[in-house]
Amino acid sequence: MASRTATEDDIPDTEPDLVPSLDDLLLRFDEGSKRAAARLISIVEEGRPEALAILDRLYPRVGGAIRVGVTGPPGAGKSTLADRLVELLVRAGEKPGIVAVDPTSPFTGGALLGDRVRMGPVANHADVFFRSLGSRGSLGGLSLHTAEVADVLDAFGCSWLLLETVGVGQSELDVAQKAHTTLVVLVPESGDGIQAMKAGLMEIADIFVVNKADRAGAEKLLEEIELSIDLKEWLGWRPPVFLTEARGGRGVEELHQALLAHRRWLEEHGMLQQKRRQALESRVRDLVEDVLHRELWQNGTLLQSLRDGLDTIERGEDSPYQLARALVEQGRAALAVRRALERGHPREPKG
Amino acid sequence: MEEKIRVLIAKPGLDGHDRGARVVANSLRDAGMEVIYAGLQQTPQMIVNAAIQEDVDVVALSILSGAHMTIFPRVLQLLHEAGADDVLLTGGGIIGPEEMEELQRMGTGRLFGPGASLSEAAEYIREEVRARRARRGD
Amino acid sequence: MPGSDRSGKRDPKRIVESVETRDADFTTLSGETLDALYTAADLDGFDEKRDLGIPGEFPFTRGPYTNMYRGRLWTMRQFSGFGSARESNERYKYLLEHGGTGLSVAFDMPTLMGLDPDHERAEGEVGRCGVSISSLRDMETLFDGIPLQEISTSMTINGPAAFVWALYVAAAEKQGAPRSKLRGTIQNDILKEYIAQKEFIYPPEPSMRLVVDTIEFATNEMPLFHPVSISGYHIREAGSTAVQELAFTLSDGFAYVEAAIERGLDVDAFAPRLSFFFNAHSDFFEEICKYRAARRIYAQRMRDRYGARSENSWRLRFHTQTAGCSLTAQQPENNIVRVAIQALSGVLGGTQSLHTNSMDETLALPSDKAAKIALRTQQIIAHETGVTNVVDPLAGSYFVEALTNRMQQKAEDYFRQIDAFGGVVPAIEEGFQQREIGRAAYRYQQELEARRKTMVGVTDFIEAEEEVEIPILKIDQSTERECRAVIADVRRSRDNERAEQALRRLRAAARGTENLMPHLLECAHAYVTVGEATDAMQEVFGAYREPAVF
Structure with missing residues (x-):
């Protein structure tokens, strides 16, 4: 090692004087600080205790952004396509946010x-916010908290949100639930591999893109997709298929127009409201389950009973089904006791 | 659970010699960190923009062009202007001991020269981030 | 009995391998597993006539020329260049006065990236690691008083190679030298930029067109010039294995050949002007086998796949540089030894020219003394060791032939994988080569960390109290100022209407399919700058961003 480590004295105190409180952070967020927005995203992404309070506070301002899910196999050119779309959006005076997920x-x-x-250079435009996320244990194509991260950016004033997935696989439903418009990006080479997942893609795609369209097989893939679309019955919106060469920008303007058209269609047919309602339902359900789940296992007694029960099962004295039934009873009772206690001794609301 | 350590790796300057940056990116990933790889041709402003939006704990720069005495101070200054003094700025390159000392006096973290060990760098980052978070009260 | 088979016959390989070994790694530097002993059994199916042939004849395994270094030693070519055109000109004149017959020009980073010295992004890098050339004015200054008709010039330039070459030709023409008489080489190997060195400007396809434009132009008008030097050096420096260096370099070469044939050129008209540039790393035999395999693969493909009929089209000739990445900042004198061994492998592998690195190159630009030792190393190999007396002295060694065969097989495996992507360019766009190299680089670094591989002075045999002296390179601001003043003057004093018109025509031609060299030459004569010409083409061709692979 050529370096010599500096002693503690050599290192100046670079710490800020004040640790920003959550209120400070939210205040600065309101003033348009990207740093504050980025911090809030981290808190939400980590699922830290303050996350719910933050999201609660931001909720009234969520809802303005158009959320576009971008999915497709690795190497399909999703990022390049997103880059070109962002260029167009910025030129049109929009404020795009990009959330790009890579596998953990x-x-x-x-x-x-x-x-x-x-x-490209557009990532450094003042009106663009780009955030990379690790999938962090999510089995879908997005990370567990992608929707919440998108909410933060939505409240921050991003008018478009591009949610870029890890790749096609188990991600279809995940994206479709979190986006208003789902863009499926394929390349000519994905032709054969697509067969297997075509049914799934047909369920989720609002728009198909055959990228790298200068390569052999692009027209053929386009025809195959059109054929599959024709085989299905569509209620109103029939997914259009576009040939693009994201690198050279070919077809991107048409794609932009299609996104706008899909947005109008969603609005005119009350679908946007329906999608939002669906998203809300699953969000609230998740929150409830999350809280109950945590409360249930919180004080360790139930876990201890479970482990003790396992011993009983191993000795052949009990079955897993009997044990589960007993634990449900125990859990319910514990929750009831806790509620009674809480009524007796109201706790300070947190957050 | 401990909050993930997020590291931005960037390569300023015009040359394309990214072997070191890529090897370090791989090694920090394998050490359990989230590595945001910004790639080549990054200007100090681009680096700091990315550091802010990605809310990283660490910015690690690979500088082989000999421009370290201008780039590190510039990034420090821009981080400061963005209110991000708590971000650890570290990196590697062909940097003499006197220059390393001078840069550290200006506020960079430890810098690594040729032949530095990957695990040592990962360990340093982990310790330093832990200490900074403790001071920040996380 | 140990090492005997059922019939009781003793197998030498098994006998040797039955003996207990040291606790050490016995793979090559690139991770190839090796047997402890090689015998005739490892050369099953080996046909001396077919696989080796006569030196200077197909398939050239034993060397590109019949009597090799008995006829002519390799060229000892050391790469140099720094500062402004004026400062480099003084250096070149000095070198030529002291017996040099060729020049090798290193350009600074802004020039290599097609940026003028007054560009914002050029700040701090002007004239730093090479000479800054932004217009014909600089090229005239660089070769002022040097008759270009009489010397051979090698220029290490890739992204903006076509235009910088046009500047060179224009400078020569202004001296009164006909372009047909000019000798030299431009590196102009853009594919390895995407794969390894990452100093590209346009996307691969228009870049390939520019390379073919230069090949076509050289074929028709400058028969003594080498329009491309297909380089594995940088691929290896980026962390590839020896096999990857071999496979990716040759596949790049074949991609240029295919593109030129597609343009309608006769393979025998241009192939003799192609040359290669390989790395010499520290694993002695692996390197020697790499060069021997390269010649054989190239000859076979050029003849059998591309239908070349001329021996000159089959013959792979190459320049070698010792591995910069093998040098250590610690105990830098050890680098002299590394360089000597690496250079020896290049010579035993049959190189046509050689650059030996200076011991202090990991730290700074070489000092005069270090540069002199590097050159003396080559002279010792040439004149003291006796290795130049015999052609391909290692041929017929069981090990050398078996490893040469294996490297050929493994390279051909890579060719198949690249073909499956649809060729070199689509593979690059998918990040295939980059991913392979990145993984090899990371694996090697992990092996060093785990002490499975050794770097003397770094992982082992460390000197505890070593203070590495890193000479601080003084950034001379005056060079940058000088270059900016010159370009400002060029923009002021030139015929701006002519320059504008030349750029308009260049843009129009770029949108079409014609050869761009005549337009680049007109731009050169009109004192268009490197940055202006690059921007004009970029408007048409676009920029390129690499795929994110690790």
């Missing part, structure tokens, strides 16, 4: 988030 290693918990490499 299930073994180390680490992740290499490389989507910025594909972004």
